Amino acid sequence: MREFGLIGQTLGHSFSQTYFNQKFHSLGIEDCRYELFELPSVDHFPALLTGRPGLAGLNVTIPYKEQVWPYLDAVAPSAARVGAVNVVEFAADGRRIGHNTDYIGFRESVSGFYTARGEGAGALVLGTGGASKAVEVALRELGIRYWLVSRNPLARGLTYDELTPAIVDAHPLIVNCTPLGTAPNVHECPPIPYQLLTPEHYLFDLIYNPSETLFMEKGRAAGAQTRNGFEMLCIQAEAAWAIWNG
Incomplete structure (x- = not known):
């Protein structure tokens, strides 16, 4: 099972989980799921990674778009230009790479x-x-x-x-x-x-x-x-x- 999700502090307003799970359903993708991960602070991010070894990608929302940066191995040019990350890629070589698609x-x-x-x-x-x-x-x-x-x-x-x-x-x-x-x-x-x-x-x-x-x-x-x-x-x-x- 490939697991994706959104990290943020308060996520009750988010539509991301519905969007992606509807996408998986409409495309007949049965080995993917999308979850919401509310973190009281960005310090809990490493524990999330340890507890969810199946993570294949994350979205990032406020207030962690800038705070997540130290926990990444690299940033793509899009994130470097913006100075904020809203997508985390889990690369095949094990690196966590920040991107910005906002x-x-x-x-x-x-x-x-x-x-x-x-x-x-x-x-x-x-x-x-x-x-x-x-x-x-x-x-x-x-x-x-x-x-x-x-x-x-x-x-x-x-x-x-x-x-x-x-x-x-x-x-x-x-x-x-x-x-x-x-x-x-x-x-x-x-x-x-x-x-x-x-x-x-x-x-x-x-x-x-x-x-x-x-x-x-x-x-x-x-x-x-x-x-x-x-x-x-x-x-x-x-x-x-x-x-x-x-």
């Missing part, structure tokens, strides 16, 4: 959703964690300039309080890379000035559970286009499956 998923999904509104139109990337790093790489590949936005006045980029009407107008694409709004905390959302949004804005939320977050709901109320992270999830999952199968 940026592939976001790049492909946002390309079918947003077309830059003229030269110079930019994006606001909400959050500065591992997910935002993948979004940064994708935006650079697409030639879309961006600002990072966070609560921390000492972080690189802007704070939410610095989002003026001029800045919001010049950045029609707004990407939520924070966990705010993820089930069960569906009444939370990033504190952007939603009253400044227009039908010219595009709100992309990496969250896919719920299917419409409060961030998206407020954007839709202002006439903005919205998209959740489900398509991104599917694209990155297929990229992970390709890595695990050589």
Whole structure:
């Protein structure tokens, strides 16, 4: 039995197990299964590896996309570029290799959703964690300039309080890379000035559970286009499956 799974701290919101097990069922793959592994801290990762000798591949989600790095033997160029890992390959030679397919998923999904509104139109990337790093790489590949936005006045980029009407107008694409709004905390959302949004804005939320977050709901109320992270999830999952199968 080949075993795959997802490591993270809180995984009740995750659709990965359902996605992969449905994939195995639809393809008639009987020797694979996918499990969820909630770890209270990344220090428990070695014990998981010892207790699950049949592991053939792992996905990684918050808050371990950066913390898992020291437990790997190597990182692929994708993870090195992003600075975060969301896929662990168990190579035939025994090495554990970190990859990043998040940026592939976001790049492909946002390309079918947003077309830059003229030269110079930019994006606001909400959050500065591992997910935002993948979004940064994708935006650079697409030639879309961006600002990072966070609560921390000492972080690189802007704070939410610095989002003026001029800045919001010049950045029609707004990407939520924070966990705010993820089930069960569906009444939370990033504190952007939603009253400044227009039908010219595009709100992309990496969250896919719920299917419409409060961030998206407020954007839709202002006439903005919205998209959740489900398509991104599917694209990155297929990229992970390709890595695990050589």
